[in-house]
Amino acid sequence: MRTRFCPSPTGTVHVGVMRAALYNWAYARHTGGAFVVRIEDTDPARNTLESERHLLDCLRWLGLNWDEGPEIGGPHGPYRQSERSEVYRDVVARLLESGHAYESFSTPEEVNARRAAAGQDPKLGYDNADRTTTDAQRAAFLAEGREAVVRLRMPDADLTWHDHVRGEVRFAAGAVPDFVLVRGNGTPLYTLVNPVDDALMGITDVLRGEDLLSSTPRQLALYAALTDIGVAAGTPRFGHLPLVMGEGNKKLSKRDPQSNFDVYRDRGFLPEGLVNYLALLGWSIAEDRDVFSPEEMAAAFDVDSVNANAARFDLKKAEAINATHLRALPVDEFISRVAPYLAGAGLVADPPTAEQAATLEAIAPLAQERMIVLSDAVGLLGFLFAEDVEIDPAAADKQLGAGAGEVLDAASAALEALPEWTTPAIETALKEALVEGLGRKPRQAFGPVRVAVSGRTVSPPLYESMELLGRERTLGRLAAARGIATG
RNA sequence: GCCCCCAUCGUCUAGCGGUCCAGGACGCCGCCCUUUCAAGGCGGUAGCACGGGUUCGAACCCCGUUGGGGGCACCA
Numbered sequence: 358m359r360t361r362f363c364p365s366p367t368g369t370v371h372v373g374v375m376r377a378a379l380y381n382w383a384y385a386r387h388t389g390g391a392f393v394v395r396i397e398d399t400d401p402a403r404n405t406l407e408s409e410r411h412l413l414d415c416l417r418w419l420g421l422n423w424d425e426g427p428e429i430g431g432p433h434g435p436y437r438q439s440e441r442s443e444v445y446r447d448v449v450a451r452l453l454e455s456g457h458a459y460e461s462f463s464t465p466e467e468v469n470a471r472r473a474a475a476g477q478d479p480k481l482g483y484d485n486a487d488r489t490t491t492d493a494q495r496a497a498f499l500a501e502g503r504e505a506v507v508r509l510r511m512p513d514a515d516l517t518w519h520d521h522v523r524g525e526v527r528f529a530a531g532a533v534p535d536f537v538l539v540r541g542n543g544t545p546l547y548t549l550v551n552p553v554d555d556a557l558m559g560i561t562d563v564l565r566g567e568d569l570l571s572s573t574p575r576q577l578a579l580y581a582a583l584t585d586i587g588v589a590a591g592t593p594r595f596g597h598l599p600l601v602m603g604e605g606n607k608k609l610s611k612r613d614p615q616s617n618f619d620v621y622r623d624r625g626f627l628p629e630g631l632v633n634y635l636a637l638l639g640w641s642i643a644e645d646r647d648v649f650s651p652e653e654m655a656a657a658f659d660v661d662s663v664n665a666n667a668a669r670f671d672l673k674k675a676e677a678i679n680a681t682h683l684r685a686l687p688v689d690e691f692i693s694r695v696a697p698y699l700a701g702a703g704l705v706a707d708p709p710t711a712e713q714a715a716t717l718e719a720i721a722p723l724a725q726e727r728m729i730v731l732s733d734a735v736g737l738l739g740f741l742f743a744e745d746v747e748i749d750p751a752a753a754d755k756q757l758g759a760g761a762g763e764v765l766d767a768a769s770a771a772l773e774a775l776p777e778w779t780t781p782a783i784e785t786a787l788k789e790a791l792v793e794g795l796g797r798k799p800r801q802a803f804g805p806v807r808v809a810v811s812g813r814t815v816s817p818p819l820y821e822s823m824e825l826l827g828r829e830r831t832l833g834r835l836a837a838a839r840g841i842a843t844g
Numbered sequence: 845g846c847c848c849c850c851a852u853c854g855u856c857u858a859g860c861g862g863u864c865c866a867g868g869a870c871g872c873c874g875c876c877c878u879u880u881c882a883a884g885g886c887g888g889u890a891g892c893a894c895g896g897g898u899u900c901g902a903a904c905c906c907c908g909u910u911g912g913g914g915g916c917a918c919c920a
Contacts, residue, residue: 365920400919465918478845480916506918523849532847533916540918547920571848571915597849606912637856637869644858645868664857667913671855674870684883726883756880788879803879815881 358390359561362416362423363551365397366409370618372670373566373601373609375415376635380598380663381564382421383636386655393558394426396437399550404439415618419628420651425558433558438550445545448553448588449507449538457582458538460505461487462498483508483534504541509579511535516574521564521596521660528574536575552576556589564596564660567667568608573597596660599639600667609670621675625698625731627686630679637678638668648681680729692721695734702735704742716741716825723817737816741825746812746834753841755814760797761805761842767795768806769835778828780820787820809838 360381364374385392394416398404413427425431435441452458463471463486469479471486488510490498498505511534517527538549555563573595583589601616603609609616621631632651636642641664642649642657649657686694696717700707709717717738724737740746748757771790775782791802807819810831816822823831 363920367920397920403919480845482916504918520849526848528847537918542918544918546918551920566914567849568914569920574848599850600914602913608914634856639856641857641868643868647857647869666850666857668857669855671870674856677870680883727881784879792879799879807880813881819879 358385358388359393359559360385360390360564361393361395361555361558361560362421363395363397363554364412365400365403366405366412367400367403368408368611369616370412370415371609371611371616372618372621372635373616375419375618376601376638377564377566377598378416378421379419379632379635380640380658380660382423383651383655383658384562384564384660385424387658390561391424392421393431393433393560394423394436395554395558396427396439397547397551398437398439399545399547401439409437415622418622419632438554441550441554442545444557445539445550445553448583448586449545449549451586451588452509452538452582453507455582455586456510457585458507458509459488459535460490460495461508461535461537462490462495462503462505463487481534483536485511485535488535506537506541507539508535508537509575509582511575511578512581516577518573518577518592518595520570521562521594522599522663522665523570523597526570526573528571533574533578538579548572548575549579552579553583553588555593556580556583559590560593562594562596562660564598567597567600570597596663598663599665601638602667602669604669608667615670615672623732625695625733626675626679627682627694627731630682631675633682634675634678637674638670639664639666648678676729683728683731684726686725688718688721688725691725692717695721695724695731698731698734699738699742702739704735704739713742719825720817720821723821727815727817736813740811740813740816741822744830745837746810748808748812748838748841749814752808752812752814756804756808757838757842759843760801762839763795764791764797764802764805765809765835765839765842767791768809769832769839772823772828772832772835775828778824780824783820783823805838805842806835809835 362378362381382392396409398409409427416423423429425433426436449458453460463483468483471484472479472481487508514530515527517525520526536548537546539545577592580589580592584591601609603613603615614620629651632654633649636654637647640658640662641647642654683691696705696709697707699705700709705713705717720738720741724734727737728734767790768787771786772783775786787803787806791797792799795802803819804814807816808814810819810823810826
């Protein structure tokens, strides 16, 4: 099997597009085939090199390594369509020569006028009228300075195929007009270039979004022509993947912020977490299981079992899956992944100093199970790497109101006198002072202390955090919180 | 408007004629654990769009209806 991913390098990277890449990758890996990447940059107005680099970087980050394609080459290169003009020119010449394609001089206005004259809806589009253009007419058009587009002559037969995910699909003969392969200015269109390259690159299975389903009949016709002139060895199998939907009930569009792949990466989703979630959008590994590694996916993935329903992107579930992967990370691995986020926020040096590394190592196991994405560490652990802590106003409202002053005073007094600064000693002292001494319920006793020390209502376990913070900083923070406590 | 695709809990899904008064996960709600919040454990909530067939038997097959989605460029 040979599958491919052929993005157009424009703007941001879309999660739906990456899901398609993932399925292609997984299918190739599952079958022991090859995964080919090709850059479809035939629209110079919209394509940028920067965008291409970013796309490839996202693929690499997700772990979707390709066997042939940009940057690594391969036997069917070049893998960038902007570098394949001669190939297309040659194919078009042969298509024209064999009569599968023809020059078409009608302008869109003329087509519409003909439709209107016949009392038809102009939405019907091109009417195949130029199939019969004579040499004399052609010469006249050329003399007028007209440019011709090149169109494929569609066969007069139903077009059907067996789709990997949808089964038999059929389009009636005549449903698709002769479509344009080459612009008037001579540059080729996606409609030509995509099947030509798939043919030339030996792609056996085309897995792509359902939004391309209705362009399949055209491609089938082109493949037949290409096979006839010896460019293609046959027609690939197709599999049309369910669309990824957004919040509403519409295809997740590029304009939708949720569709931007970068935001997940930047927030600190793990590649394996995102792979896992994306895989679930239309496929399941087993009846009672939905957490798995990319390798497990590749081992189990089969396109024929992909679900045909459109799938809504559910951030909550994506986060839950990611959190599971995060917790499953070995601690040292977790530390090395989280450190860049802390460094990025200016909390630790890059790399962390010996002291910071020691703190990180001590707190990591406690922090790991409280996080969803890596960037959560910034808020959760920031208090350990700064002299002072900024208290979250909402947390202050909640915990530094009535009765907090008394708690903070008692905590300070108990901790000041502590002979040794260890987690068990802190625990004992605080419980004695607050729970027994003041008769507070644990949740009321420790809430204000937690906010004073960490600045938040959610933090790693309290006593351990205090030990790591040291007596001086802890007492300083209790005093600072006492200053703003209202009760 | 035309063509095509789709239809199981709020969401993602399992189910491919009987083993399903429909299983898992996220979410949500309880309870337990507990120093907060989480995490973890336990339990609960909620679904086969509708109508006809076919069949001894239908979530599964067929037809229709309704609903949703996608596509109809000299974009990709």
